């Protein structure tokens with residue numbers, strides 16, 4: 246299938262690691278120009294250099310997205326370099342465990358800035374360029390908005406926000422032909438996931454219990470599998486798909502729990 250993404254400029258926040266990096270790799274393999282917007286210039290550049298060495302084009306902008314002015318600056322830097330933006334993937338975030346019992350006002354608000362405020366700001370500042378290109382937006386989100394996880398109120402609220410914004414923007418942007426969708430992730434092995442599981446008392450046992458409950462093939466989703474769906478949604482090939490929350494999770498959220506024992 247030709248996704249017709251040749252030379253399309255697509256911003257991926259948090260594109261230096263994990264799911265974001267997977268999306269950057271698939272975009273580059275489709276001939277698009279991924280632009281990593283992430284906090285660590287060195288990490289970003291490593292990915293850009295590896296792609297450049299393979300004859301592919303990529304670019305990076307160092308930005309700490311919890312700072313409200315960073316999103317505007319990042320969008321400006323991309324426009325200065327390429328003069329266009331064809332797609333935006335909002336992906337940067339962290340499951341930071343700000344709970345109801347053990348949280349605070351400051352922790353809750355800070356987590357919203359880590360996980361959802363910059364989704365809004367990146368889309369807000371990229372919008373004029375997306376209108377010009379009739380581009381597309383994909384918001385990466387988490388199952389915690391549907392299932393809860395316990396002890397992570399702000400992250401769950403942020404993911405509920407990411408999903409609501411997907412529907413809200415899909416409606417607001419109909420008039421521009423800009424499509425907005427979410428890819429919902431449940432269990433995907435990344436540096437963030439590894440860090441999270443290491444905070445639990447018996448990480449290896451917990452991991453085995455989780456994967457045993459993933460209906461399709463009892464395994465974690467790969468970053469590439471999340472990326473393949475994301476890149477499809479960015480492309481014209483999904484031209485009549487908007488406002489959708491798509492679960493790339495091996496059936497984890499919706500299939501019968503009894504499957505784990507069969």
Ligand SMILES: NC(=O)c1ccc[n+]([C@@H]2O[C@H](COP(=O)([O-])OP(=O)(O)OC[C@H]3O[C@@H](n4cnc5c(N)ncnc54)[C@H](O)[C@@H]3O)[C@@H](O)[C@H]2O)c1
Nearest residue numbers: 259262263264283284310336337338387430433435436437
């Ligand atoms: N891994 C999973 O199983 C899982 C499950 C559900 C949802 N998600 C979502 O996927 C997204 C990516 O997760 P991941 O597991 O790939 O994470 P990760 O930590 O492995 O990679 C995230 C990258 O984004 C960067 N980043 C994070 N916050 C940033 C900020 N404020 N400013 C600039 N850069 C920032 C990090 O430095 C890192 O390079 C997150 O939004 C998370 O909510 C992941």
